[in-house]
Amino acid sequence: xxxxxxxxxxxxxxxxxxxxxxxxxxxxxxxxxxxxxxxxxxxxxxxxxxxxxxxxxxxxxxxxxxxxxxxxxxxxxxxxxxxxxxxxxxxxxxxxxxxxxxxxxxxxxxxxxxxxxxxxxxxxxxxxxxxxxxxxxxxxxxxxxxxxxxxxxxxxxxxxxxxxxxxxxxxxxxxxxxxxxxxxxxxxxxxxxxxxxxxxxxxxxxxxxxxxxxxxxxxxxxxxxxxxxxxxxxxxxxxxxxxxxxxxxxxxxxxxxxxxxxxxxxxxxxxxxxxxxxxxxxxxxxxxxxxxxxxxxxxxxxxxxxxx
Amino acid sequence: xxxxxxxxxxxxxxxxxxxxxxxxxxxxxxxxxxxxxxxxxxxxxxxxxxxxxxxxxxxxxxxxxxxxxxxxxxxxxxxxxxxxxxxxxxxxxxxxxxxxxxxxxxxxxx
Numbered sequence: 001x002x003x004x005x006x007x008x009x010x011x012x013x014x015x016x017x018x019x020x021x022x023x024x025x026x027x028x029x030x031x032x033x034x035x036x037x038x039x040x041x042x043x044x045x046x047x048x049x050x051x052x053x054x055x056x057x058x059x060x061x062x063x064x065x066x067x068x069x070x071x072x073x074x075x076x077x078x079x080x081x082x083x084x085x086x087x088x089x090x091x092x093x094x095x096x097x098x099x100x101x102x103x104x105x106x107x108x109x110x111x112x113x114x115x116x117x118x119x120x121x122x123x124x125x126x127x128x129x130x131x132x133x134x135x136x137x138x139x140x141x142x143x144x145x146x147x148x149x150x151x152x153x154x155x156x157x158x159x160x161x162x163x164x165x166x167x168x169x170x171x172x173x174x175x176x177x178x179x180x181x182x183x184x185x186x187x188x189x190x191x192x193x194x195x196x197x198x199x200x201x202x203x204x205x206x207x208x209x210x211x212x213x214x215x216x217x218x219x220x221x222x223x224x225x226x227x228x229x230x231x232x233x234x235x236x237x238x239x240x241x242x243x244x245x246x247x248x249x250x251x252x253x254x255x256x257x258x259x260x261x262x263x264x265x266x267x268x269x270x271x272x273x274x275x276x277x278x279x280x281x282x283x284x285x286x287x288x289x290x291x292x293x294x295x296x297x298x299x300x301x302x303x304x305x306x307x308x
Numbered sequence: 309x310x311x312x313x314x315x316x317x318x319x320x321x322x323x324x325x326x327x328x329x330x331x332x333x334x335x336x337x338x339x340x341x342x343x344x345x346x347x348x349x350x351x352x353x354x355x356x357x358x359x360x361x362x363x364x365x366x367x368x369x370x371x372x373x374x375x376x377x378x379x380x381x382x383x384x385x386x387x388x389x390x391x392x393x394x395x396x397x398x399x400x401x402x403x404x405x406x407x408x409x410x411x412x413x414x415x416x417x418x
Binding site: 033034035038039041042043045046049070071072073074075076077078079080081082083084085086087088089091 | 310311314315316317318319320321322323324326327329334337338340341344345347348350351353354357358359360361362363364365366367368369370373399402403406407410
């Protein structure tokens with residue numbers, strides 16, 4: 001039923017059989033690959049044996065032949081090859097996995113260390129501030145300098161603060177779960193319905209304009225030097241990546257903050273965002289908000305003391 | 309029966325011993341396995357066709373493995389190793405499938 005020689009097999013398309021002109025002449029290589037799958041040596045060898053041997057021309061001599069061993073050895077070799085290849089591929093996958101988890105472990109360790117050091121720095125800073133305050137309280141000039149220093153510290157976000165204010169929560173539009181996870185597959189942009197860095201910039205500016213004295217986004221205190229940017233699809237605030245929903249806290253007089261913000265251009269912008277893109281937002285008053293200091297201030301400009 | 313056992317023994321040996329393959333040869337191992345599988349399927353089909361021959365099997369096995377590895381090696385040297393191994397896998401895959409179909413027709417008459 002299956003041809004083993006060069007002549008085409010009966011159950012293949014007959015075009016390969018017509019001698020005058022093969023319709024698929026230009027595809028003979030493919031046809032050959034498809035039809036001529038058995039090594040021709042088998043047929044040749046069989047024909048040879050049939051021609052010379054004659055005596056033991058029984059088809060498929062099995063078992064008792066002396067040439068059995070090489071075949072078995074070859075099969076063991078094939079098994080060995082397969083097993084080795086599988087083992088190697090697994091090894092490589094494991095090595096890659098191990099490397100990745102090692103790196104993740106190191107990242108976690110380092111960020112824990114950073115957090116610890118930041119906490120230690122904050123404690124030391126407050127100790128310095130307390131000692132300085134005590135020293136400045138000593139005389140009238142000193143306490144005036146202390147007043148001014150406290151105002152500057154508040155403005156530059158170098159000290160933790162607490163007080164009443166408002167909490168503004170902004171969340172991405174809800175994705176329709178029936179449409180699959182990757183919006184790109186449906187021809188949309190991954191930024192559709194997402195809160196972008198520039199949205200947050202507008203909102204934060206609105207909060208400042210409405211009289212906020214201190215602002216945090218997801219717990220990151222904004223100083224005058226903090227940037228709200230994006231890298232890829234992540235929003236970075238002061239170079240720290242944040243994920244939605246975004247919780248903006250602003251300390252100030254709650255009533256006027258709320259009214260002024262909603263009335264402001266930023267408030268109207270937020271309203272239009274929510275009606276066009278489905279972004280949701282809520283604004284609540286809060287009696288007690290606590291905010292950490294912004295990242296360690298760096299000395300940017302210094303001036304030598306005037307010789308007196 | 310014996311061939312199947314031999315195959316199994318080989319696989320277990322390979323998995324357990326994990327012989328160290330020289331790093332230079334590692335990329336050719338999977339291709340060699342596919343080429344060897346082609347020879348084995350051809351042998352099974354020849355057996356069912358009644359024209360199996362030990363010598364042809366061994367020679368085709370070894371030459372298949374060597375030629376497949378050589379083709380891919382050459383491809384690597386020329387910078388088309390990935391494409392060539394794809395080509396080898398496609399051709400050998402087609403042959404394996406057609407031989408498997410022939411074997412199936414023999415065994416199940418379907």
